[in-house]
Amino acid sequence: MNLQLKRNTKTTIIAKLRLVSLVALLTSVSIASFGWGRTGHHTIVDIAQNYVSNSTLDSISKYLANDTWHAASTWMDELRGNSQYNYMQKWHYINVDKGQAYSPTIENGDNVVTQLDSAIFNLKNRRNLTPEQVKLNLKVLFHLMGDLHNPLHVGYGSDRGGNDVRVVFNGKSFSLHRIWDTEIIETNQLFEENISSKLKETKKRELKRIAKGNATTWFIDGRNALPTVYTLSSDTITTDYLEQGHPVAENLLFLAGVRLGFTLNDIFRKY
Numbered sequence: 307m308n309l310q311l312k313r314n315t316k317t318t319i320i321a322k323l324r325l326v327s328l329v330a331l332l333t334s335v336s337i338a339s340f341g342w343g344r345t346g347h348h349t350i351v352d353i354a355q356n357y358v359s360n361s362t363l364d365s366i367s368k369y370l371a372n373d374t375w376h377a378a379s380t381w382m383d384e385l386r387g388n389s390q391y392n393y394m395q396k397w398h399y400i401n402v403d404k405g406q407a408y409s410p411t412i413e414n415g416d417n418v419v420t421q422l423d424s425a426i427f428n429l430k431n432r433r434n435l436t437p438e439q440v441k442l443n444l445k446v447l448f449h450l451m452g453d454l455h456n457p458l459h460v461g462y463g464s465d466r467g468g469n470d471v472r473v474v475f476n477g478k479s480f481s482l483h484r485i486w487d488t489e490i491i492e493t494n495q496l497f498e499e500n501i502s503s504k505l506k507e508t509k510k511r512e513l514k515r516i517a518k519g520n521a522t523t524w525f526i527d528g529r530n531a532l533p534t535v536y537t538l539s540s541d542t543i544t545t546d547y548l549e550q551g552h553p554v555a556e557n558l559l560f561l562a563g564v565r566l567g568f569t570l571n572d573i574f575r576k577y
């Protein structure tokens with residue numbers, strides 16, 4: 307695990323984000339489309355590391371053992387085809403149609419909101435868990451905090467979170483879902499700079515306000531982004547559309563990172 311990040315200078319954070327972007331860009335062709343792509347999930351845990359205490363870092367390091375924070379954040383996306391974890395297939399998202407209220411019983415609780423809260427609850431009560439179970443719940447927490455903040459993972463069932471909406475981008479056909487998983491970040495030239503400004507400029511009082519609540523209240527931020535996501539003037543993704551989407555995606559990634567960091571401190575404060 308990279309224990310250094312928290313103590314790093316902002317310059318190193320920028321360099322690190324740049325490297326992550328570059329790696330993701332080079333591998334984006336093979337990134338599967340079911341969550342923020344790697345860049346999104348990695349960025350969220352990088353942001354979170356800035357807000358966790360050294361003792362929290364040490365506790366997490368003990369449970370993750372040889373896994374890095376980056377690897378932990380994308381583990382759930384690498385389970386496809388592994389029948390042992392079929393029970394997690396629906397945990398990445400929730401479908402709530404326009405005008406419908408959120409309910410924890412959607413899909414009998416097999417949804418991103420209920421499962422994120424459940425992972426946090428399990429980790430706070432980890433006296434009842436084996437170290438392996440703690441590690442599993444950490445990986446679920448790392449990943450689902452990201453997915454909860456992706457608007458098309460908390461979208462409408464009528465088009466399966468944008469999976470049924472076909473759009474043309476750079477002459478190729480994509481689902482709108484895919485655009486918001488990866489392209490919205492990969493096409494954002496100011497991404498690293500804007501994220502690092504948020505890291506520098508957001509005051510403690512604001513951070514505390516952001517971190518308050520639980521998955522049920524955090525879910526609203528992704529939902530509120532849906533009008534922007536669906537502002538399509540045609541079936542072509544334009545520069546204007548991407549420019550409107552970039553700050554929305556940046557903000558959601560930042561909220562997810564802050565919430566993950568503060569939640570981890572909350573979980574590991576005791577013991």
Ligand SMILES: [Zn+2]
Binds near residue numbers: 340341382398453
């Ligand atoms: Zn996912």
